[in-house]
Amino acid sequence: MTQTYPHQWLSEHQHLGHSLCVVLDSENEGPARQAFLKNSRPDQYLSVYxxxxxxxxxxxxPFVFGFDQPDDPNVSELLRRPESHWGWLASLPKGSLFRLVEHWRERMIVGTRPHQALYRFHDNRVLSRALEHLPLEAYPAYLGPAISVCYWQGTRWKNVDNPAPGKHPVPDSPLWLEVPFPRPQAMEARRLNAHRILLAEHLQAYAELAEQQAADTWLQSVLDLAETWNWQAPGQLEFLLTQRLRTLEPMPPYWHVRPGEDPDEHFDRVRSMADFWQGGAPL
Incomplete structure (x- = not known):
């Protein structure tokens, strides 16, 4: 498919007097972010986190960057490579950039401490799946002040209009959190959330580990182990992370799965034995 469609969407919304912005997943888009920062006024961008x-x-x-022209060269560069999943586009009422950021700040952290997670709204695949599953009446609470969004949906561009743009409270049970994630996205979300837990709750131990070995490799090995044991609950993953931070030595034999033991039984036994051998001492 050619890249004329998003440019057409951008031109139409500019003609209607709407502001234009890009929600950029900047983790893997350092050069793009720097290009936007270099060419944006201070009032044209915000970091969501x-x-x-x-x-x-x-x-x-994620960062949100406003821009003035549909043919903005930094935006055009992103549109040439939609498969890189850099984020998505939105049109807003004039002067609503901060309101959009505030809207997503209210929705980006889910769960309660210490089992919180980050909702990756800035990933076009997450946005796409949510809008595919949500009923139309749930769009306003999800999209907030955005008048319309334009995003890459796997094989083609798509746009969705918000029937009631504006400020909406976060529902008690947001429907978008019930949308199932494909395995690659679920694994990436688990990695980012594990990284956040370590930075927020165990920074010193995590920094000391990084001095001895590649932290990313270590983290992936722990996540792989959690996947093998099917320890999927946030509390199970945090327990495994903190226990592996204690020592780089091989795990004691009692950690291994016993015949006929299901994941919850395995976890409860290991946690009890770890508490006994460690005297209940915190990390």
Whole structure:
């Protein structure tokens, strides 16, 4: 498919007097982010994670950049490679950039401490799946002040209009959190959330580990182990992360799965034995 469609969408919304912005998943888009920063006024961009509980991940978090022209060269560069999943486009009422950021700040952290997770709204695949599954009446609470969004849906561009743009409260049970994630996205979300837990709750131990070995490799090995044992609950993963931070030595024999033991039985036994041998001492 040619790249004329998103440019047409951008031109139409500019003609209607709407503001244009890109929600950039900047973790893997460092050069693109720098290009936007270099060419944006201070009032044209905001970091979503900045000044929030997730500020420790600010450098890898989403940024929202407003732009004036549909043919903005930085935007055109992104549109040439939609398969890189850099984020998505939105049109807003004039002067609503901060309201959009505020809207997603209210929705980006899900769960309660210490089992919180980050909702990756800035990933076009997450947005696409949510809008595919949500009923139309749930769009306003999800999209907030956005008048319309334009995003890459796997094989083609798609746009969705918000029937009631504006400020909406977060529902008690947001329907978008019930949308199932494909395995690759679920694994990436688990990696990012595990990284956030370590930075927020165990920074010193995590930094000491990084001095001895590649932290990313270590983290992936722990996540792989959690996957093998089917320890999927947030509390199970955090327990495994903190226990592996204690020592780089091989696991004691009691950690291994016993015949006929299901994941919950395995976890409860290991946690009890770890508490006994460690005297209940915190990390």
């Amino acid at each position: 900045g000044q929030t509980e997730a500020s420790d991940l600010n450098d890898a978090g």
